[in-house]
Amino acid sequence: MRFVMTCFSILYLFLSGGAFFAHAAEKTYINSIGMEFVLIPTGSFTMGADKNFEDANYIETPQHRVTISKPFYLGKYEVTQAQWEAVMGDNPSMFKGRNNPVEKLSWEDAQEFIKRLNAKEGTNAYRLNCAILQPAVSTERYFALTARIRNW
Numbered sequence: 001m002r003f004v005m006t007c008f009s010i011l012y013l014f015l016s017g018g019a020f021f022a023h024a025a026e027k028t029y030i031n032s033i034g035m036e037f038v039l040i041p042t043g044s045f046t047m048g049a050d051k052n053f054e055d056a057n058y059i060e061t062p063q064h065r066v067t068i069s070k071p072f073y074l075g076k077y078e079v080t081q082a083q084w085e086a087v088m089g090d091n092p093s094m095f096k097g098r099n100n101p102v103e104k105l106s107w108e109d110a111q112e113f114i115k116r117l118n119a120k121e122g123t124n125a126y127r128l129n130c131a132i133l134q135p136a137v138s139t140e141r142y143f144a145l146t147a148r149i150r151n152w
Contacts, residue, residue, distance in 0.1 A: 037073035
């Protein structure tokens, strides 16, 4: 059985390693098909809810320190249908619109997109963060904290 993403499971991309660290002084990076990435710098933050917070969910505790040890770029927006088409040549989405996020993807579809995007860009720096195709909670929270501080 194939896992198919719904319109709520959106494809986010990460750039890390290699030549992309040369861009680390730049706050944003835009690739050849117009995908915009935001620099996530190194740093640490406290993640999770205090165990004494009565509305805390069990998965939010205990509080713990998270450290981002290497800078990386995170896709600022979901992969659009136009960007998907530029790489893959088709559009599997149910809710059509060039600037809408691409949806109705399988894990295999997303992996093929990454493979072709890396080939198109002449790199191997593009990757997915995790099996659910969304930023990991720690990455997302750190990005939110960083964005607030930097006023993105």
